[in-house]
């Protein structure tokens with residue numbers, strides 16, 4: 001194939017991906033806040049006909065290949081992220097419409113579980129089924145990957161609108177978990193935080209970009225309640241040792257032993273439900289787990 005043809009093929013594929021995502025964006029805008037029984041009923045007889053991509057029929061599971069994005073995003077760049085001034089200013093109703101009481105104008109539950117760097121959302125989907133009454137949030141820095149997860153959740157909400165596990169309890173937010181976490185969550189709000197196959201940042205000069213550092217652990221300890229758990233899993237042994245070292249050194253975390261890991265359902269979930277975990281399994285790679293309990297804050301630190 002000539003260079004010209006290759007270039008043409010690349011441009012055509014990129015245009016196709018863009019067009020697909022633009023259609024999906026219309027669907028997302030129309031149904032992001034939908035509870036679905038109402039959305040389907042509401043769209044009939046609406047005064048101005050909605051574009052085809054914004055009708056309930058258009059809501060279907062997204063195709064991942066249209067959302068692929070470069071693997072690494074620099075957590076230190078300015079991503080022009082939106083974040084609330086404080087947790088009280090955060091409008092969660094747009095992310096969890098099924099948990100918003102319109103009469104009282106308030107949420108009926110708060111986020112308790114965070115999947116940090118959730119990627120394509122495999123763990124979130126499983127958490128939705130295992131904890132159907134608990135609000136779970138994925139945080140993801142890459143735009144298109146976040147959009148894929150949003151579209152996936154919208155499609156699942158529509159498909160399972162009548163089921164007990166109706167996916168109204170999971171959502172995703174584009175954000176940098178290394179910044180602004182206390183802007184989203186109150187002190188002690190979370191019961192579990194997952195760090196599944198975080199970016200390894202292999203080179204020594206890039207270690208400061210790792211998602212587990214002394215400073216960040218203090219922020220995680222702040223948003224985690226006493227007894228809450230930090231879950232980590234990776235296929236990179238050096239990164240596992242790094243995470244264990246930093247968690248061991250932090251006074252507010254204590255490692256949970258293998259017996260605890262064996263009986264904990266979230267450990268089973270994170271082993272194979274994330275896209276990265278499944279890839280490691282397919283390639284017959286090793287996986288290392290470390291889970292830590294958030295200890296009570298000593299009285300003189302409060």
Ligand SMILES: C[S@@+](CC[C@H](N)C(=O)[O-])C[C@H]1O[C@@H](n2cnc3c(N)ncnc32)[C@H](O)[C@@H]1O
Nearest residue numbers: 117118119140141176177178196197274275276
């Ligand atoms: C190797 S992937 C793993 C994704 C997913 N947890 C899994 O196991 O399939 C790491 C993910 O973390 C995201 N990420 C990296 N740094 C982040 C940050 N500071 N805040 C939020 N997400 C981040 C990346 O964009 C990427 O999607």
